[in-house]
Amino acid sequence: MLDFLLAAAAFVLAMVALGLFRILRGPTEADRMMAVQLLGSGGIAGLLLAGSARIPATVDVALTLALLAAFASIAFVMSAAGETER
Amino acid sequence: MTAPTIFGICAALLVGIGLFGVIISPHPLRKLLAFNLIGSGVFMLLGAVARRGAAAGMGGDPVPQALLITGIVVAFSATALAVALLLRLFNETGSVTLAADARAHPDAGDT
C-alpha cells in the first residue's frame, strides 16, 4: 500500500510538472496562473500521498500549504490582473 | 541512494545554478531571485546534514533544523528589504540599473 501511495504521489507530481510547461509557453498570463493553480493543488495532493501514511504531521503541513497557496494564487492573480486593467 | 545524498547533491547544484544566475542576470530582481536560490541550496544542504544526524528517535538533528527555521525567516526579511530598496530606486530614477551612465529621471516611476 505504501508503495502504491508513493507511486501515486510521483505520478501526480509528474503530471503537474508537465503542466508547468504552460508557465514556459504562456501565451497569456491567465495560462501561467492556471499552471500555478494546478501546481498548488497537485503539490498538496502529492504531499499528502507521499507523507501522510508515514508522518502524521504532514497533514498540518498540507493545511498550511493549502492556506498559503490560496493566498498566493489570489494575490498573484490580483497583481497580474491589476496590471492589465490599469 | 538515501534522501540526504540525493538532496545534498541537489543542494550543491542549486548553489551552482544560483551563482550562475547572480553573475549573468542583468536585472537586479533576477539577481535577487538567484541569490534566494543560493540561499535555499545552502538551507537544503543543512537540511540533508540534519537528516543524516537522525538519532534518539528523532527524524533529524533538531539543532540544525531550528537554525533552518531562523535562517528561512531572516532570509525572507532580507528579501523584503531588498525588494523595498529596488522599488525605491525605481520610483526615484525610473530604472533599476546601477550603471554609472544611467541618468536620473525624477518622477518617471509615477506614470
Added chain:
Amino acid sequence: MIAALNIGVAALVLALALFTIVARESFAACVGFLAYGLLLTLVWVQLQGLDVALIEGAVGGGLTGVLVIGAAVRLRSTQAAADAARLGMPARMLAVLLSGGVAAAMAACVLALPDPAPTLAPQVSASMAATGVANPVTAVLLAFRAMDTLLEAIVLVLALIGVWSLAPDRVWGGRPALGYDVDPDGILAYVARILPPIGIVAGIYIFWAGADHPGGKFQGATILAAMWLLAMRAGLTDAPPVDRKWLRLALVAGPAAFFAIGLAGTVTAGAFLAYPDGYAKVLILAIEWALLPSLALTLFLLMAGAPQRMSAP
C-alpha cells in the same frame, strides 16, 4: 520507490530553479520561483524536517513568492533595459565554469560527509525533559539556542526599520502600499471575508501545536500575516500609518518581553536566557505568546513595504 520519488522531486526542483534563472521575462521567472517554493515544502517533508516544511510552505511558497511577483509587476517597464545589458558569450562561459566548479566542489563535500554523522539529537533528547516541551525543535529554539531566536526577532524589527526608512520624506509616517480597487460585492471581497477566519484558526492551531508537535510561532505568525495581507489587498482593511505609537509598541513588545525574561534569568537562574527549575515550560509559553503578535505584525508590515501615501482613504 522512495528513492525514485526523491530523485524525481530533486529533478523538478532543479528544473524550476533553472527556469527561474533563464526565463526571458522577470514575471515568468517569479512565477517559477513561487512554484519552486511550493515544491521545497515537499523536499523538507522527505528530509523529515516537518517544522522546516511548515515554515518553508508558509514563507517560501507564500510570502516570498507574492513579494517578488508584486515587484516584477511594478518593475515591468525596466525589462527592456535589462535585456539590453546581457553579458557577452565569454563572460557567460566563465560564469558556467565558475558556478559549475562551486557546485562540483560542494557535491564532492556532500559525498565525503563523515559516517556516522555527528549529531546533537541525543543531547537534546537527554535534556528535553527539563524544558517541559515535547517538540525538540521548539526546545532548541526557545531553550538551548534561545539567543539565536531572540536575535532573529530583533533582526526582523531592524529589517522593518530599514524598509520604512526607504520612504520618501513627504510620506514619512504615512501608510504603506496602495490597496487595489476591488468591487465590494465581488468574489474577491467575498473570499477575503471567508478565508481569514479559517486562516486565523489554522494559524493559532499551528502555533498552539508547536509545543508538542511540529509547528510554532514563526509558522503561525506567517499564516496570520498572510491573512491580514489578503484582507488588505481586497480593500476590507487598511494598513496602519507607521507613525502610530501603538503600532511601534506592538512591534517591540514581543522581543522586549523575550529580552526581559532573559534578563530575569540572570537573577533567578544565574545566566542570561536561563530558566529557573520547574518554570521552563511556563516561561517558554509566555515568550511564544508574546512573540506571536509582534512577529505577525512585523511580517505583515515587511510584506506591505515602505510608506507610500499620507491621506486616509
Added chain:
Amino acid sequence: MKAALDIASVLAISAGAFFFLAGTVALLRFPDTLSRLHALTKADNLGLGLVVVGLLPRAGGVSAGLKLLCIWLLALLAGATVSQLIARTVQTRDVRS
C-alpha cells in the same frame, strides 16, 4: 474489512490521479485559454478531492480526517476564486482587443 477499505482507497486515489492526468493533458493540448480553464477547474477540484477521499480511511483519527476535509474545502475555495478571477482577466482582455 481492511482489504475492502484498501481497495476503496486505491480506486479513489487512482481516479484522483487520472483527473490530474486529464487536467495536465487539457492544459497542454486544449486550443484556447477559456477551454483550458474549464478543464482545469474540474481536474483541480476532483483530483485533490478524490485523493483526499482515498486517504480518509488511512487518516488515523477523526481530527486528522477533518483536517484532510478542511484542506480540500480550502483548495475548493481558492480554486473557485482563482478561476473566476482568471476568467475575468481573459474577458476584459477579449472585450478590449
